């Protein structure tokens with residue numbers, strides 16, 4: 001086990017290039033299961049979740065070769081093997097194995113997902129979708145068993161516009177008989193990315209990125225080459241870190257439109273922002289005004305940036321209120337920030353944040369974005385060394401974090417625990 005050591009107090013300066021998106025990559029890799037021939041994914045991020053997914057596909061018999069930011073997946077020899085345990089338990093997005101295996105083999109046994117469990121994260125909408133397509137779904141000793149004689153298109157109204165359920169239903173429906181309509185579908189950019197890959201494979205999916213997605217099932221999908229969209233959450237984290245350290249950072253290789261809610265909030269606080277075609281420059285100021293933030297589904301403020309934003313708001317004058325309307329209790333970072341001197345209290349689904357002077361401390365990341373919040377907090381501390389344990393969570397979602405921060409001038413390193 002390793003820990004991150006941060007000797008803070010240095011403004012971040014320079015440029016950082018953002019890798020491909022985790023939440024796309026870990027849906028696109030299982031999507032390749034549906035193809036008859038090789039799928040090539042470019043702009044793949046170097047993350048532990050991606051490595052686990054490669055392991056899952058190899059266990060099923062796929063040929064996977066991963067070199068730098070490119071992964072080649074030849075799924076021709078994949079077999080229908082039950083996976084009640086093992087690597088599927090290591091990450092949240094293993095739920096996509098259900099849709100992908102159901103689509104290809106009409107059956108699957110997949111252990112309930114692991115990953116960041118900052119609160120109970122049900123998958124009832126995924127199951128409702130599979131059942132609507134004609135599958136029988138049972139939970140046997142913590143593994144989901146899915147079976148269908150035939151998958152038939154259906155109209156599915158999601159009770160909550162779930163990213164995972166929307167993608168999972170697209171995966172299963174791509175090869176179902178007839179048309180599927182997903183209503184109240186999630187609109188996150190990663191959903192468009194998955195639909196783009198599936199369409200390049202020969203699927204017929206329209207409306208991804210809107211609340212109504214139509215899928216005309218086809219009998220066969222072929223291999224293709226696809227470049228993954230930039231990671232808006234990593235990009236947003238660096239934007240927040242630049243503002244928190246009063247630095248000046250160009251966040252490059254991104255789609256600025258995907259970050260509009262964050263950009264608007266930073267401007268409202270008084271951060272200087274310059275938006276270019278594929279990059280955003282964030283220039284910090286000595287003082288920021290307090291703001292209220294509401295984490296919502298896309299295009300609202302991303303819940304995955306809520307924890308990093310909490311750290312920045314400890315640097316704003318007065319009192320800020322940050323509410324999460326996607327998850328009701330995603331505040332595991334708060335007690336750790338309080339150990340660093342932050343004046344924050346949680347009331348219901350809101351964190352009430354006062355301007356605070358942070359101090360170095362030994363803190364623990366218990367999920368991915370809580371980890372990002374603690375790193376940002378550590379970067380702002382003027383004296384002493386902040387130690388962040390739970391680095392394995394951070395490695396799920398940040399490509400070359402230490403290298404990038406060091407290039408930006410931060411004094412950050414990893415040590416054995």
Ligand SMILES: CC(=O)N[C@H]1[C@@H](OP(=O)(O)OP(=O)(O)OC[C@H]2O[C@@H](n3ccc(=O)[nH]c3=O)[C@H](O)[C@@H]2O)O[C@H](CO)[C@@H](O)[C@@H]1O
Nearest residue numbers: 023093121122123124125126160162163164165304326327
């Ligand atoms: C791998 C991946 O892409 N992870 C992202 C995905 O997670 P994930 O796909 O798990 O999140 P969802 O969009 O499904 O969850 C949104 C909300 O719906 C609820 N819900 C979801 C499914 C369901 O069947 N029933 C139900 O009640 C959840 O508890 C949550 O309150 O979107 C989240 C919301 O943007 C992000 O935080 C995660 O980074």
Ligand SMILES: C=C(OP(=O)(O)O)C(=O)O
Nearest residue numbers: 092093115116304368369
């Ligand atoms: C919660 C997250 O991811 P996952 O759904 O993969 O746990 C995240 O990326 O912040």
